[in-house]
Amino acid sequence: MADALKQLVRPGEPPTPSYVLDLPALEEQVGGFRRALDCHWPNAILSYSFKTNSLPWLLSFMHRRGVWAEVVSDSEYELALAVGFSPDRIVFNGPVKGRDRLRQALLYGAVINLDSKREVRWAAELAAEEPDRVLRAGLRVNWDLDARCPGENTLAGASSRFGFNAESGELSQAITTLESAGVQVTGLHMHRNSCTQSLEVFRAAAAVAAEVITSHQLRLDWIDIGGGFFNSPGGSPTFGQYVSAIREELDGTIDVEQTRLIVEPGGSLIAVAVEFHAQVIDVKKIGGQRFVITDASRTDIDPQFRREKDFGLRLETASTESVPEQVICGFTCMENDRLTVLKDAPLLCEGDRIIFERVGAYTMSYQSSFIEFPPAVFVRQGESLEQVRRKGTAEDCLRGNIWSESA
Ligand SMILES: Cc1ncc(COP(=O)(O)O)c(C=O)c1O
Known part of the structure; x- marks a missing residue:
């Protein structure tokens, strides 16, 4: 598993989705x-x-x-x-x-x-x-x-x-x-x-x-x-x-x-120090719109659905073509799980990375297990990345629960 991760991840970059604390x-x-x-x-x-x-x-x-x-x-x-x-x-x-x-x-x-x-x-x-x-x-x-x-x-x-x-x-x-x-x-x-x-x-x-x-x-x-x-x-x-x-x-x-x-x-103290790293899973053209589906969700970066398109973000893509509009969407089944609309930005394709900035406050503490378990967290110092929380698992979800098979 660790080897598989290494292949997917460029040096100095965490797997997606994950939080990175600088x-x-x-x-x-x-x-x-x-x-x-x-x-x-x-x-x-x-x-x-x-x-x-x-x-x-x-x-x-x-x-x-x-x-x-x-x-x-x-x-x-x-x-x-x-x-x-x-x-x-x-x-x-x-x-x-x-x-x-x-x-x-x-x-x-x-x-x-x-x-x-x-x-x-x-x-x-x-x-x-x-x-x-x-x-x-x-x-x-x-x-x-x-x-x-x-x-x-x-x-x-x-x-x-x-x-x-x-x-x-x-x-x-x-x-x-x-x-x-x-x-x-x-x-x-x-x-x-x-x-x-x-x-x-x-x-x-x-x-x-x-x-x-x-x-x-x-x-x-x-x-x-x-x-x-x-x-x-x-x-x-x-x-x-x-x-x-x-x-x-x-x-x-x-x-x-x-x-x-x-x-x-x-x-x-904490908002600016944290980024969320996501990647593009799929791109769909529907009704004249371009939907970019990612492995992030608003539940990760804006759990109260309060922010109005004010996410600072960086794109990592080899694309040189610019497109007028791309709707960046989350992975959940909620139609309104839309993160932002990019205007006149590089054309995003499967595998490209999107980094949401300044997401350290009131995100992890609202910790959602909706559809996906909470993402991993890394701490970055220069080029080095240390994992300080692993991604949630089914075992975490079961821990502390009490029930009997016969009930
Ligand atoms: C009593 C109290 N102290 C401190 C804080 C932290 O506020 P902030 O994250 O805006 O610095 C809050 C947030 O609502 C609060 O209610």
Whole structure:
């Protein structure tokens, strides 16, 4: 089998379909964010949003680089521990924390941002049971992005459901419940997704945090500004611009020596570093159109079917002829599994390679087993390629399932 693969694959090229993670590009993004923090907010915490891409090799890379884990479920928390993150280097967010995990994380000193009333209740109960322990927790703040930055809300006009809202009184209530139970409120979590990832969104998040700190007279260990940063090398805003804008908004309210900034980027660290390699399986001419069938699917590179023909791609073909239009299609049986339409591009033929760029975020973590099992993953460093995940198999699919033949 290995010999067969070698024959199909040119040196330095992985078999298709597969993801290729470029190590220098990843190092550049992680190093770039780290340098921005060191410059504008020393002692800040760079954490990585597991949900964006939880490939174990990647999580272990982040761990080795001193990046913390940002997790939003018990399952992700357990994964972080399994990869080797110590509990005090885990940022535990999200509305679905389980009671046992939350209690454990509180006792172990994880950075925890509470997101629901039951979590507040559980933290207060633990404080009553453990009066000699110092318990610290942060709160996710629900704030109005539409009002502060018109046009930036990804759900235009609709309120976010995350965190505790100040206007309704729920934020004050949560603070009072925690403090009266003896839990110190030591952090605020401000994350919002936005349409353009502009500096203004982060300024607004920091401004809301400053208002909450002042109105509730909080002394914070951390302000978690969330993720949602822009991700293109050479573009703007840069990581440095983000961190300095956040700091400007908060400088008069907090002491940066006392209060650590937490960032939890996902896409901006991993999106650009990953490519998807596919090849042309067949070309069909139907009704005046040219359909190029590939061994990729939208489920691999755009599982939410959200992107509008904005895939960066490279073609590897010997063809010199250009054709006005080619519809690039996936292998699945869904008619809408169409990846992009190429205009005035080289004529593609069976065996040609198509490389989709910047597909590291929210792809593998949506991991589909629809019709094909998940593809292999390679890590590239210069000319060398190391396989870090093999293609899924029927055995993987059966693992963990329980059934009896007689049922
Ligand atoms: C709470 C939280 N933190 C971090 C992230 C990571 O965001 P991004 O991948 O845009 O950096 C998200 C994504 O939605 C999130 O909900």
